[in-house]
Structures are given as structure tokens and as C-alpha cells.
Amino acid sequence: MDQRLSLITLAVADLPATRRFYLEGLGWAPSVEAPGVLMLRAGEHLLLSLWDREEFEAEVGPIMTGTGVAPLTLAHNVASNDQVDEVLRLAQAAGASAVSPAQHREWGGYSGYFADPDGFRWEIACAPSEVNDIVLP
Template sequence: MEQRISLITLATSDLDASRRFYVDGLGWAPDLEADDVLMMRAGEHLILSLWRQEAFEEEVGAAAPGPGLVPLTLAHNVGSAEEVDGVLRGARETGAPFVSVAAHREWGGYSGYFADPDGYRWEIAWAPGPVNDAVLP
């Protein structure tokens, strides 16, 4: 198996709200829209798939909700600390729930978080050095 990820699929409690957030709010362009799924290109060879919870569970099994957060974050790296602040500001203007302000991190970068309508955490990060070199277009 090649070392790569093709799709990241997130179950969503309200696909219409997620569409409004990602497409209308953040400005992402759908590649595929159906009754139960919304797919958007998230990288050269990567798709973010938002799937209606019921359809997700029919195919992969029952979700196991519990207290706390899903142990997963999605990251969007940018080229500067100023860009981090700008993306976070834009997400908040779109209605993204506040999670944290950006801060300088122990690992040498600068990042902050917002949440999508289902609470999935998005980290907006500037990671100077080899990480940003690897992930920025």
C-alpha cells in the first residue's frame, strides 16, 4: 500500500449546515454533491468528504459518541503568522465557533483553532521549516 491518504470522511449531523459553512462561508468548491455526501478537493490528491451521519453509519457502523472531543484535528497550513490570524478571523466571521486564539507554539510555529458545525477542530498553522515546505503548494 502506498503511503498516502485519498479521502478524509467526517460524519455530520446536519449536512446542509456543513455545506453552508464550508461552501458558502469558507468558499470551498464542491466536487460532488449528493443527498448524503458533499465532497471537496482539499489538496492535489486529497478529498474532504462530509457524510450525513445516518448514511455514514449504514456503511461503516454505528458511531460511538461520548464525552469530550473527537480525538482528531484537521490542519490548514499557511505561509505566515499574519495569514493564520486572517484565516481565523474569516472563519469566525463565517460563524465558526471560537476554540482558541492563535499563539506561538513550543514547536516553533504559530497556530489557532476554530470548529466546524459538528465541532471538528481545524488548526490554522504556520510551521516554519520542513513541515510547511512539505505541505504548502
């Protein structure tokens, strides 16, 4: 098996609201749209798939529920601290909830977090060069 990811799929409660957030709010473009699913190009060979929760559960199985956050984060790396601040402002203007303001981290980078309409946590980060050299175009 090749060492790579092709899709990251998130089950969402309100696909039209999620669509508005990513397309109109963040300015992303759809790559594939079908009933119950919206796919957005997130890298050269990577799609972010936003799937209606009921349709997700019908195929994958019941979603765990309870308090807390999903045990994952999505990260968007940028080249400077100013860009971190800029993207966090854009996300909040689009309706994202602020989770953690941008700050210098113990691991050597600068990052902050927001939550999308379904509560998925996005980290916006300027990472040390050994990470950014791999993930930035």
C-alpha cells in the first residue's frame, strides 16, 4: 500500500450550511458535488469530503456521540505568522468559532485554532522549516 491519503471525510450535520462556510466564507471551490456530499481539493492529490451525516451513518455506521470534540484536527499551514492571523480572521468572519488565539507554541511554531460549523477543529499554523518544507507548495 502506498504511503498517502486520498480523501479526508467529515460527517456534517447541515451540508448546505457547511457548503456556505467553505465556499462563500473561506472562498474554496468545489471539486465534486453529488447528492449528500461536497468534495473540495485540499492538496495536489487530496480531497476533503464533507458528507451528510445521515448518509455517512448509513454507509459507515453510527457516529459516536457525547461531549467533547472529535479526536482529530485538520491543519492548514502558511508561510508566516501574519498569514496565520489573517486566515484566523477570515474564518471568524465566515462564521467559525474561535477556539484558541494564535500564539507561539512550545514545539517551535505559531498557531491558532477555529471550529467549523460542525465543530471540527482547524489549526492554522506557521511551523518550523522541517515541517513547512514538506507541506507548503
